[in-house]
Amino acid sequence: MAEHEAHAGKAALVTGGSQGIGQGIALTLARHGASVVVHGLTSDFVEDTVRMIRDAGGRAVGIAGAIQEEETSRAAVELALAEYGRLDILVTAAGIQRFGDVVSTTPAVWDEVFDVNVRGVYFAAHHALPAIRQVGGSVTMISSVQGVANENQVAAYAASKGALNALTRGMAIDEGAFGVRVNAVLPGSVDTPMLRRSASQASDGTQEGEDAVVRLWGTSHPLGRVGTPAEVGEVVSFLASSAAGFVTGAEIRVDGGLLTRIATPIPDHGSSAPST
Numbered sequence: 001m002a003e004h005e006a007h008a009g010k011a012a013l014v015t016g017g018s019q020g021i022g023q024g025i026a027l028t029l030a031r032h033g034a035s036v037v038v039h040g041l042t043s044d045f046v047e048d049t050v051r052m053i054r055d056a057g058g059r060a061v062g063i064a065g066a067i068q069e070e071e072t073s074r075a076a077v078e079l080a081l082a083e084y085g086r087l088d089i090l091v092t093a094a095g096i097q098r099f100g101d102v103v104s105t106t107p108a109v110w111d112e113v114f115d116v117n118v119r120g121v122y123f124a125a126h127h128a129l130p131a132i133r134q135v136g137g138s139v140t141m142i143s144s145v146q147g148v149a150n151e152n153q154v155a156a157y158a159a160s161k162g163a164l165n166a167l168t169r170g171m172a173i174d175e176g177a178f179g180v181r182v183n184a185v186l187p188g189s190v191d192t193p194m195l196r197r198s199a200s201q202a203s204d205g206t207q208e209g210e211d212a213v214v215r216l217w218g219t220s221h222p223l224g225r226v227g228t229p230a231e232v233g234e235v236v237s238f239l240a241s242s243a244a245g246f247v248t249g250a251e252i253r254v255d256g257g258l259l260t261r262i263a264t265p266i267p268d269h270g271s272s273a274p275s276t
Helices: 020-031 043-055 070-084 107-135 155-178 193-202 207-218 229-239
Strands: 011-015 035-040 060-064 089-092 138-142 181-187 251-254
Touching: 011 020, 011 070, 011 107, 020 035, 020 043, 020 089, 020 138, 020 229, 035 043, 035 070, 043 060, 060 070, 070 107, 089 107, 107 138, 107 155, 138 155, 138 229, 155 181, 181 229, 193 207, 229 251
Parallel strands: 011 035, 011 089, 035 060, 089 138, 138 181, 181 251
Antiparallel strands: none
């Protein structure tokens, strides 16, 4: 049974909904009453997430496919309409991260990142919006703090997330005439398979070493830890609800305070840090 009925009677499509942040969002929307179409790259992960939702008393169906291929989004929207008769909520959570500066990043890797992170969002919105316009629904893009403040060696990823922030603003302006709200959520470090892969590469290869790296990364957030997919899911659920009825074109940080901190250290003896 749904935890409460914020999304009762609504249908949602979550791209990248079979793992990580996307899975947390799919589970949360279902818990709050939505019927969910779970998209993922591979069928095994999709089926696992659908089973989790159904076991908890929710409604879900799944579809697998590469999000950078237009037919995947077309089929996902058709599935939502066939199963639920409507589509109210689109969440675009499918994404990949690749490392490198603009010299070391090959054209093929650059194109791969933009094909998944930007082109895939375009396809999902392109096919979903006609149905969403009919009900005055919402679109939420999962961007990243990297879209507004960058680490080193993430040129393609950061550029793709900056593009999503710009796309959010443009779509919010265009879709307002249809009563459709469009927002972006910018997570900080969240404990996902993507984060764990990066942590494993930065560690000694053991589980203990990976956990230590994740804890270390958590210390860069004022809350002292990385986030969870469910915490991002709750913010997305709010943005898709009537409680956020006057919120559109926004970039909502869910980053544990990561971007609030100035990196300049203050000496222990109390002298002033440089002014900014």
